[in-house]
Amino acid sequence: MASHSYQAPKGTRDFYPGDLAVRRHIENAWRSASIDCGFDEVEGPTFEHLELYTAKSGEGIVNELFSFRRAGGENDYALRPEFTPTLARMVAARAGSLPVPVKWFAIPNMFRAERPQRGRLREFVQWNIDVCGVEGAATDIDVISCAILALERLGLTPNDVQVRLSHRVAIARMLGALGVSAEKSADAMTLLDRRDKLKPEEFAQRASALGLSTDAVARFDTAARATQRLSDPLTALAAKIGVSVEEFAALDEVRAAADRAGILDWCSVDVGIVRGLAYYTGTVFEVHEISGAERAVAGGGRYDGLVELFGGPKMPACGFGMGDVVLANVLRDRKLLPEDGATLMPRPDVFVISAGGELADAELPRLVMSLRRQGLHARSSSKATRNVGKLLGDAGKNRARMAVILGAELAEGSVALKDLDAGTQQVVPLATVVAAIKAARGS
């Protein structure tokens, strides 16, 4: 067997306990925010029929699929590169019977067969939030608010990350006002989307190819880089680009809804946010670390044609995806994750120690199982030693809150209960030890 088979495949991760505690910490923020915002959790298969992706997804994703066929089977499959097609398929299949609006979240793992690099792996976890069946800026903001709630719970502030948003309708109107013809509108959006990936000369060259006047090319270039706080008047944005503020009417509604929900300080307008995927139709947004140094933490928007695209009825929809990899980088850079993930692991309520003797040794496994049956996180040592000092050291290494010492008092039906955080110790009857530990844990 080649030695590489003893390693995780390139671009995937082994999660040792401390690593997984960090991932669970992030997932718990996602899950609790989702539930508090009224979303119900769903999940789908880890792989889907290949055609689910080849027929409808953007080119970028199709090139990055891990696809396969079962030996002797007829169908080609692919590991899911995104959750949206699964969600759309599931909504479409039960569109007649699901209560509307459909508000769903999922925390699936995803797979992309691309070159691993900072912020990008071949397997990662992605939080997905989707609302189907309701239109309007208030719903867009409900979705964005849920992302913000999770970011807040992870300790981030509007000074750390911003929701950079735009609106496909506003951008289309702005492009029209700049003189971009309807048939060049998609090209112009692609160019806006790629502004950070192209050299200035190449960008200018492609902008000229849109058939714009020299002056309009310059204004297009300004637009591509135009950002401001959502709280600032849109007249300022319009003036900078040289178009009427009327073109941004759609963004005005988004701003009003953000204001009503109290999340205006988290939001910026960014005319260069278009979202590469083909299916967005309205509000589009990405969450970015404020310096812009990292890849997007999250991205999403309104895709009203989505459910129909996957065989369902016409149904407005809005959602986003947030991966764990970039988010963890941002949190780590801001010291919002502990150096040692082990500090995020569940602490034992009690560590049970036998001080030696037949009575204590026989009682230990019975007591441990009994504590566990009563809902306590109970550990003990597998070492042969009966040295209480050494075993208390093990209790400390295990980060236990309390220790029960089975010693001489056991003959009278009592045990020593030590509070390892407070350093206090008391003798309690064996029959009341659970209540005593629960009381201490509750305090």
Added chain:
Amino acid sequence: MASHSYQAPKGTRDFYPGDLAVRRHIENAWRSASIDCGFDEVEGPTFEHLELYTAKSGEGIVNELFSFRRAGGENDYALRPEFTPTLARMVAARAGSLPVPVKWFAIPNMFRAERPQRGRLREFVQWNIDVCGVEGAATDIDVISCAILALERLGLTPNDVQVRLSHRVAIARMLGALGVSAEKSADAMTLLDRRDKLKPEEFAQRASALGLSTDAVARFDTAARATQRLSDPLTALAAKIGVSVEEFAALDEVRAAADRAGILDWCSVDVGIVRGLAYYTGTVFEVHEISGAERAVAGGGRYDGLVELFGGPKMPACGFGMGDVVLANVLRDRKLLPEDGATLMPRPDVFVISAGGELADAELPRLVMSLRRQGLHARSSSKATRNVGKLLGDAGKNRARMAVILGAELAEGSVALKDLDAGTQQVVPLATVVAAIKAARGS
């Protein structure tokens, strides 16, 4: 696009909210039992290098792999059919630095390219528990106790399921006493393992091929079907098979440890339990529904050579896997899962209603986000209606505990707070509504 691409691949599942609530209910029992028993959670990649499985796993699993290669890549991969090779690889990689004993649990999804049937799917979830670094029956029982704790929390009793256990050393000694030669011992174990899959004549024919006398074949046949409560004396078992009770000494230790931990009533001896996989070395067990009608709910045992097999040091190990599919069937048959999984979904703490008017409509999104920011599960309606009766109906459909009605009292800074379970209503200042809801929720 073929219409099959709108369906989940054969043998996989779409988890709508109620379905996922059932799965989470099972996973929560697994997770809480694992943590209370002192296991730390780990996770690995969803796919591994193909060789990780082809080199070391049993034949049965290798034939059921979903394998694939990245376009343009050199390595073959396989979706994980079991977690044990990943675990062994991870332990082996850090064997020098991990605290011993290593006590890990995982709840990964697994994949098998076999024909879907009752209790068997192509994608399923499997709870894994493993201890590495400690020998002895007490550890085997620690592992089995953890399985029992989860089953208890799901409402099962020893009258519903039994841990059927055996011991490879005891079986080898028994086979020797029956006259099976050392070189035929593996064949004899395979035969024991397949007792339920072979017709009686075929079983008898294969037993004869072990080179046994007619009398020994009859005793082997008796042994293959020999089961009893672990609490019953092993002398009875030995007498039934016609061998000395000494051969079962290893089982005696397991029995003593089960007795000390207080789980004897959950356990049976079953000489026909061998476990197909090649790597078991000591205690082996399966959890079965008591009538034997279903496939095994769980299976595991001691595999002391495991970590070494995957490139690590010599390290004793013991563990099990428990899938979600058979377990859910057993729970459902015993009415231990609700007919409607929706009753297991998180209930909203509060449903916010606007009775109409500019003040109330403007307050609603602000209040909803504020409640969520304070950790409450808050919902509201997306309907245009301001009919309080209809909206209270929606609150009920959402299973909300309380409703806040923004009405006439809002002009004086107050709202109506209705306890939907108790049917009571009070007027409270807007500023104290969170405290009032939390107080009601706590009670």
